[in-house]
Amino acid sequence: QSVLTQPPSASATPGQSVTISCSGSSSNIGSETVSWYQQFPGTAPKLLMYNNNQRPSGVPDRFSGSKSGTSASLAITGLQSEDEASYYCASWDATLNVVFGGGTKVTVL
């Protein structure tokens, strides 16, 4: 059972948008920033978003992040086939841990 809660799956057709939610508590998302990671099968995770809504260099601007209260979201607009991957949210927790969501597998239909 992950500390942060994500839907296990999401899907959309190419060109559409998909939003992934990440629900936490006051001890993590409610008081700390959120990061998002993208992972393809058999490869290391890649940082997609940090400080809630900041994109590292090279990440397309069709990826966007937001945070409100104890929840965060990652939105992908103009979905492309290469976006088919698993996405994980993460945050620092007051228990002195980095906590991850269980991951959301995005399928491009």
Added chain:
Amino acid sequence: QVQLVQSGAEVKKPGASVRVSCKASGYTFTHYFIHWVRQAPGQGLEWMGMVNPSSGSTTYTQKLQGRVTLTRDTSTTTVYMELIGLTFDDTGVYYCARGTYGAADENWGLGTLVTVSS
């Protein structure tokens, strides 16, 4: 460029220990934390702990307290993760990642597969 090069795959028996290394290059070693994250087959990401290469101070997830030890060698810019008392549940890929106090950044190792098998 920043590189984190991890040691190779390991196969261990239950009850044994494993040590995985992570050699950092391309940046000032003492300016960033090193996090360890593991992933069991078909499962999600699990944070194990982090080390401050400058001071050597460590923070571990409570779940692994007493079993995991992170150390660093500043002369070789290498961080080591040792896990003792291995069980089948410890099978998975172990990643090191550079980062700040509370988060890993975009620089990750390729991962080291640890298999616990009798």
